[in-house]
Amino acid sequence: MMLESYQPATGEVVGKYPVFDEAAVQATVEAARQAATKWAAKGFNGRKEHLKAWKHLLVRRIDELAKLMQEETGKPLDDARLECVVAIDHLGWATKNAEKVLGPRRVPSGLIGIDFAAAVEYQPIGVVGVIGPWNYPVLTPMGSIGYALAAGNAVVFKPSEYSTGVGVWLVDTFAEVSEEPVLQVVTGYAETGAALCKANVGKISFTGSTATAKKVMAACAETLTPVLIEAGGKDAAIVAADADLDKAADAVAFGAFGNAGQTCVGIERAYVEASVYDAFVDKVSELAGRITAGVEIGPITMPSQVPVIQRHIEDALARGGRAVVGGVGSVRAPYVEPVVLVGVPEDSEAVQEETFGPTLTITKVDDLDEAVAKANGSRYGLGSAVFSRSRRTAYQVARRLRSGMTSINSVQSFAVIPSLPFGGTGDSGFGRIHGPDGLKEFTRPKAIARRRFTAPVTTLSFSRTPKDIAKTLKTLSFLHGRR
Numbered sequence: 020m021m022l023e024s025y026q027p028a029t030g031e032v033v034g035k036y037p038v039f040d041e042a043a044v045q046a047t048v049e050a051a052r053q054a055a056t057k058w059a060a061k062g063f064n065g066r067k068e069h070l071k072a073w074k075h076l077l078v079r080r081i082d083e084l085a086k087l088m089q090e091e092t093g094k095p096l097d098d099a100r101l102e103c104v105v106a107i108d109h110l111g112w113a114t115k116n117a118e119k120v121l122g123p124r125r126v127p128s129g130l131i132g133i134d135f136a137a138a139v140e141y142q143p144i145g146v147v148g149v150i151g152p153w154n155y156p157v158l159t160p161m162g163s164i165g166y167a168l169a170a171g172n173a174v175v176f177k178p179s180e181y182s183t184g185v186g187v188w189l190v191d192t193f194a195e196v197s198e199e200p201v202l203q204v205v206t207g208y209a210e211t212g213a214a215l216c217k218a219n220v221g222k223i224s225f226t227g228s229t230a231t232a233k234k235v236m237a238a239c240a241e242t243l244t245p246v247l248i249e250a251g252g253k254d255a256a257i258v259a260a261d262a263d264l265d266k267a268a269d270a271v272a273f274g275a276f277g278n279a280g281q282t283c284v285g286i287e288r289a290y291v292e293a294s295v296y297d298a299f300v301d302k303v304s305e306l307a308g309r310i311t312a313g314v315e316i317g318p319i320t321m322p323s324q325v326p327v328i329q330r331h332i333e334d335a336l337a338r339g340g341r342a343v344v345g346g347v348g349s350v351r352a353p354y355v356e357p358v359v360l361v362g363v364p365e366d367s368e369a370v371q372e373e374t375f376g377p378t379l380t381i382t383k384v385d386d387l388d389e390a391v392a393k394a395n396g397s398r399y400g401l402g403s404a405v406f407s408r409s410r411r412t413a414y415q416v417a418r419r420l421r422s423g424m425t426s427i428n429s430v431q432s433f434a435v436i437p438s439l440p441f442g443g444t445g446d447s448g449f450g451r452i453h454g455p456d457g458l459k460e461f462t463r464p465k466a467i468a469r470r471r472f473t474a475p476v477t478t479l480s481f482s483r484t485p486k487d488i489a490k491t492l493k494t495l496s497f498l499h500g501r502r
């Protein structure tokens with residue numbers, strides 16, 4: 020059986036790929052194990068050469084990659100280019116900072132351990148299995164692949180069945196800069212991903228839906244394989260009365276409708292203070308009305324998502340909500356035009372479930388406390404946004420939002436800053452890609468304590484005396500016994 024990859028707008032087949040079964044996945048992971056040892060032995064500087072060469076190649080061939088992304092996902096070419104820009108910047112950051120973040124360093128040994136020198140370093144895990152989604156087929160996997168490679172691991176990548184060609188392209192281009200199979204691909208459907216979870220890799224980095232994340236974690240539990248979970252979201256934007264409304268509306272419209280809403284950190288809910296609510300709804304509606312599906316936004320890539328989007332709109336309307344832009348008629352598979360919903364009850368599907376389409380609910384709130392409470396009333400906790408002219412207010416709200424990341428006066432900006440960790444809480448998952456935390460995710464900390472001299476007090480020996488213990492207790496009183 021072959022996997023057929025197709026253009027979502029036309030259904031035209033654009034590529035055929037083998038479906039890796041359990042044995043093929045296992046063989047790939049074995050090859051990766053060999054490569055991992057050699058890759059780790061190259062050290063930070065040796066790896067840097069290859070990673071830099073890959074980065075340069077990606078910059079040179081960005082249009083080739085962007086066209087492939089457009090073909091398989093349907094997203095506009097400039098969206099694809101921008102995604103590549105951010106992904107390449109992440110690869111550059113991981114390459115440049117890996118040694119600084121992970122390399123050996125001395126740490127204080129403290130008074131109790133004064134006779135020791137203490138050092139910590141972050142060693143590669145070996146083989147990392149990366150299971151990716153299709154919605155950001157380059158940026159999302161690169162958050163794991165780039166960081167895992169820079170940390171010294173080999174990677175086996177299972178791209179989404181909807182963006183297999185992009186995944187294969189990334190791996191093929193890496194092969195141009197490295198003779199060893201340090202980055203490999205296993206193509207296929209859910210079963211191939213499941214086989215990777217069972218293949219005894221050092222860690223699985225999964226990005227996809229919460230429902231699949233639970234299956235991945237259950238499968239990994241069998242072999243105690245650690246997992247990093249980047250799952251779904253239901254991001255909220257909070258608009259304070261003092262916000263620059265034009266800028267807030269512009270950002271929220273982009274956050275909600277960009278990539279046809281198929282963004283894990285897409286804005287799906289907005290909570291707006293009463294005094295600016297009407298004006299904000301008007302401004303967002305105006306912007307939404309100008310977006311044409313097929314021009315500014317592409318089709319819904321995954322056909323099975325179309326009925327979900329439709330159901331959420333229908334549920335919102337049936338339960339008293341009102342569409343101020345679009346409505347059920349906006350769903351014309353494979354396209355969905357922007358839909359703006361107001362007055363939607365908080366317990367409806369459109370507010371509680373991940374819609375993953377170009378829809379937005381806007382809800383009036385009395386104050387920012389109510390906005391925070393409603394924004395936090397979700398089982399998801401990925402990203403969020405807050406709009407206010409007051410820096411103090413914005414930071415206060417940002418800190419109270421139960422999400423892994425918050426943008427102030429923008430949307431999704433945290434994803435393009437390589438030094439910031441990316442990830443969520445609750446049903447959005449755990450663990451982090453990007454930044455120093457993202458590098459450390461793909462390592463195991465190694466602690467080394469070296470005896471420097473024979474201490475005047477003996478403790479870790481049977482030759483110790485009651486006097487030694489008395490002296491140690493005295494040291495304890497000195498260190499921790501005073502208030």
Ligand code: NAD
Pocket residue numbers: 150151152153154155159177178179180207208209210211212213214216226227228229230231232234235248249250251252282283284321373375401442443447
């Ligand atoms: P999905 O869960 O359907 O599939 C994700 C990947 O898992 C695919 O490669 C798929 O083949 C594989 N898979 C499916 N079943 C599997 C199994 N039993 N074992 C192992 N692998 C299996 O998700 P999707 O539709 O590709 O992606 C959309 C979802 O991803 C949305 O929920 C979105 O919010 C989320 N997402 C999250 C982030 C993030 O960083 N948090 C980023 C992008 C997308």
